[in-house]
Amino acid sequence: MDKLQSHKRVIQGKVVSLAGNKSAVILVERKVVHPKYRKIVKKFKKYTIHDETNQAKVGDEVLAIECKPISKTKSFNLKEIVSVGV
Numbered sequence: 001m002d003k004l005q006s007h008k009r010v011i012q013g014k015v016v017s018l019a020g021n022k023s024a025v026i027l028v029e030r031k032v033v034h035p036k037y038r039k040i041v042k043k044f045k046k047y048t049i050h051d052e053t054n055q056a057k058v059g060d061e062v063l064a065i066e067c068k069p070i071s072k073t074k075s076f077n078l079k080e081i082v083s084v085g086v
Helices: none
Strands: 010-017 023-033 042-051 061-066 076-082
Touching: 010 042, 010 076, 023 061, 042 061
Parallel strands: 042 076
Antiparallel strands: 010 023, 010 061, 023 042, 061 076
Protein backbone atom coordinates (compact mmCIF):
# COMPACT_ATOMS: atom_id res chain seq x y z
CA MET A 1 0.00 0.00 0.00
CA ASP A 2 2.89 2.40 0.72
CA LYS A 3 4.25 2.01 -2.81
CA LEU A 4 1.00 3.31 -4.25
CA GLN A 5 1.09 6.43 -2.04
CA SER A 6 4.83 7.13 -2.26
CA HIS A 7 4.36 10.13 -4.59
CA LYS A 8 2.10 11.95 -2.12
CA ARG A 9 3.66 14.62 0.08
CA VAL A 10 3.51 14.21 3.85
CA ILE A 11 3.82 17.37 5.95
CA GLN A 12 4.20 17.76 9.70
CA GLY A 13 3.00 20.81 11.56
CA LYS A 14 1.33 22.25 14.61
CA VAL A 15 -2.40 22.96 14.72
CA VAL A 16 -2.87 26.70 15.21
CA SER A 17 -6.64 26.98 14.75
CA LEU A 18 -9.76 25.02 13.95
CA ALA A 19 -11.27 26.40 10.74
CA GLY A 20 -14.88 25.31 11.00
CA ASN A 21 -16.29 21.80 10.89
CA LYS A 22 -13.86 19.04 9.73
CA SER A 23 -11.05 21.55 9.07
CA ALA A 24 -7.89 22.60 10.87
CA VAL A 25 -5.09 25.03 10.06
CA ILE A 26 -1.54 23.79 10.63
CA LEU A 27 1.70 25.76 10.65
CA VAL A 28 4.61 24.01 8.91
CA GLU A 29 8.14 25.19 9.66
CA ARG A 30 11.10 24.44 7.41
CA LYS A 31 14.72 25.50 7.55
CA VAL A 32 16.45 26.76 4.41
CA VAL A 33 19.80 28.35 3.63
CA HIS A 34 19.61 32.04 2.75
CA PRO A 35 20.91 32.46 -0.82
CA LYS A 36 23.06 35.52 -0.12
CA TYR A 37 24.10 35.29 3.53
CA ARG A 38 24.37 31.46 3.77
CA LYS A 39 22.59 31.47 7.11
CA ILE A 40 19.90 28.99 8.05
CA VAL A 41 16.55 30.75 8.33
CA LYS A 42 13.10 29.45 9.27
CA LYS A 43 10.27 29.67 6.77
CA PHE A 44 6.64 29.15 7.78
CA LYS A 45 3.55 28.25 5.78
CA LYS A 46 -0.03 27.56 6.82
CA TYR A 47 -2.07 24.72 5.34
CA THR A 48 -5.75 23.97 5.78
CA ILE A 49 -6.24 20.23 6.26
CA HIS A 50 -9.32 18.02 6.24
CA ASP A 51 -10.06 16.36 9.60
CA GLU A 52 -12.99 14.00 9.05
CA THR A 53 -13.53 13.09 12.72
CA ASN A 54 -12.66 16.47 14.31
CA GLN A 55 -10.01 14.84 16.50
CA ALA A 56 -7.25 17.47 16.12
CA LYS A 57 -7.07 20.15 18.81
CA VAL A 58 -5.12 23.41 18.94
CA GLY A 59 -1.50 22.73 19.92
CA ASP A 60 -1.34 19.16 18.56
CA GLU A 61 1.54 18.07 16.33
CA VAL A 62 0.03 16.29 13.30
CA LEU A 63 0.97 14.56 10.05
CA ALA A 64 -1.03 15.35 6.91
CA ILE A 65 -0.93 13.58 3.56
CA GLU A 66 -1.63 15.10 0.16
CA CYS A 67 -4.92 14.22 -1.54
CA LYS A 68 -7.09 15.49 -4.35
CA PRO A 69 -8.46 19.01 -3.73
CA ILE A 70 -11.40 18.93 -1.32
CA SER A 71 -12.10 22.65 -1.57
CA LYS A 72 -10.39 25.81 -2.79
CA THR A 73 -7.80 25.71 0.02
CA LYS A 74 -7.84 22.09 1.27
CA SER A 75 -5.56 19.55 -0.42
CA PHE A 76 -4.35 17.57 2.60
CA ASN A 77 -5.99 14.95 4.83
CA LEU A 78 -5.13 14.34 8.46
CA LYS A 79 -3.00 11.19 8.62
CA GLU A 80 -2.20 10.93 12.34
CA ILE A 81 -1.64 12.93 15.50
CA VAL A 82 2.03 12.72 16.47
CA SER A 83 1.78 14.40 19.87
CA VAL A 84 -1.01 16.00 21.88
CA GLY A 85 -0.60 19.66 22.79
CA VAL A 86 -1.42 21.39 26.06
